[in-house]
Amino acid sequence: MKALARLDDMLGHLEARHRRRVVAPRQGVDFASNDYLGLTGSAFLKEAALRVLARDVPLGAGGSRLLRGNHPEHEALEAEAAAFFGAQAALFMGGGFQANQAIFSTLPAAGDLVAYDALVHASAHEGFRLGRADLRSFAHNDVEAARQTIADWRASGGAGQVWIAVESVYSMEGDLAPLAAFDRLAQAEEAVLVVDEAHATGVFGPSGRGLAHGLQAEVLSLHTCGKGLGVSGGLVCGAKVFIDSLVSRARPFIFATAPAPFTAALLREVLAHLAATPALVAQAQARIAFAHDQARLHRIDRAGLHSQIIPVILGGDAQVMAWADRLRGQGFDLRGIRPPTVARGTARLRISVTGNVTPAEIAALFETLAAYQKEAA
Template identity: 40%
Template sequence: MDITDFLARQEKAGNLRRLPVLEHPDGGRVRFAGEEDLLDFSSNDYLGLTRHPLLLVEAAEALSRFGTGAGSARLMSGNFELHRRLEAALAALKDQEAALLFGSGYLANIGIIPALVGRHDVVFSDRLNHASIYDGCRLAGAALHRFAHNDCNQLEDLLKRHRGKNEALIVVESLYSMDGDFCPLAEVVALKERYDCRLLVDEAHATGLFGANGAGLLAAANLADRVDLVMGTLGKALGGYGAYVAARREMIAFLINRARSFIFATALPPATTAAALAAVALLATEPELRQELWQRVEVFKNSLKLGGIEADLGPSQIIPLTVGGSKAALQAADRLRQRGIYATAVRPPTVPAGSARLRFSVTNHLSADELSAAAAIIASELGGRERQGSE
């Protein structure tokens, strides 16, 4: 590959990525050097826990006691009591027998999927699944069949034709990170059972927000006991870093012996683990965090509609407004930045060609008044330009 030519082509198409040089003066704010603060609509810190006093105290105490890192992989000498306590708390949250920590959501998916299936097996994946899921499928070497987003009729057709006699895995997200919509979990679970497949559900963007205790959309639908593996992250609503998978105890023992991204990776730092443990506890003790978020989401969506935005704004805290081309999305993001709003232009290959968008995440860092004012600005800049759905 000619690297210079690749970069030039990406630049011409409006798809060249550059790291933004940002300062973070406060929760819900970002700042480019020498500029005014911007309201941050690109963060996944939905509950605002990254600056919660309890997480800060617990992380600081663990940092003081155990130092900055775990020192090695957990199968060597990096296994801490904090890790075991967090896994027990996550298993209880997800109504599963056990859980296993990973360094990130990406590491979790590229470790779990190749552990479960290989080149004689088959995977059925929603077309809009995260890149980490697809990379896990590639590493597995299994036959991959993609079905149209949330299309259970096509999924069943593929199962009828390609299920085969060896291992079969269905992979979905419960809440899709770029579209903000829900998976039809009950239908997918029914198909998993009908065709004798394993089912992996990625709840990265749902954990902490849905269900009576913030366990996620599976819990809200009373389906936790009918799913084989539930994966999630610690770096979104839980305000930290890392990831986990929850499943039956035997499955977790299997992954400890098969998931290479767990076996050969340094364990999560103690301070990060302690913060996550505190975050899981807060889901039960401070349910008002979720209530406040959904009130903010309602304010933001209602204000967008009042401003003339006609797109379907979806059921979640993630609100994408599709503008079409990559350059149009970059221009829209720049106009909003000039008016005090930071919303990242999401472009291919993160989303399909022709469906570049601005993705707005509502968090507890932003007040109802800020959200209402921002929505009016967004509507004035994007009204008439946004289009419903993906192209």
């Protein structure tokens, strides 16, 4: 059959260029996940799950939220998340990917502008593609370039609402957006500032509330629940009219089975745990600071040290995959990140300082990388 042969051919081409993606088993100490607080396998989460089960919360939703899938646990989570993240309202969705797709395909209208950072996540692009607004990217983390992009669009006749899309912590660079400056820009332009907090939630801000907490502009934030929060889902937080519009118009919300009420109930436990246990964030920050010290000590800091995500940019796809394989063989679970996920020539190891590693393991990883670097020099 033609389709089978064509796809097989395509996979062969990817393989030849070291670009084929395959799922691989977990192997070694976790420097690869987004489990930044170490919650996924924690005693806390297991006990929380037992508490939720004891309350007889359903394990599946059974339908879309707009049909019979809605459950008081969803609504309670949304009310608590809105309060926790400092927003008027919140909407719980199955994942961050779905949430970004919903936000950008639904809220910006024809005649609006979405000005987006060149490095925003694939899921935002998925929403852009499906939406009807004008799209312009600006150079990564460059507020002045964003201002100019908006000015150029206005000069060419653009008159609608401006939306500025950024991430607070970038998933593959690990650097932070200059949010205070974007906040001022959004206020000056009467723009909506859409902040994807996927890699900040649970790690940055007071009790892990993220970095958009307390901004003054009209902010719509996305807190993914499968990374720092250790479960799964996506919480969109912002003005009630944004949330109500998503409920009425967002296809990924309307035409999808709701996340399990069980998941919503677990997340309520996680948010309460974060609020009650400031040590969780303090410990994550201490772990990150220690990793930065080790990276500096061993000169693995060329791509910058900003967060729990530390990229080691090697450039060549084959080299990255070889180093990742070798590291896994030595007990460190790391994955190579290649184009098109990152720009050509910037293939990298993405070190993630998760909550599942000890200081000794962090030190050992950087020592090992320093040895590889010496060998390659």
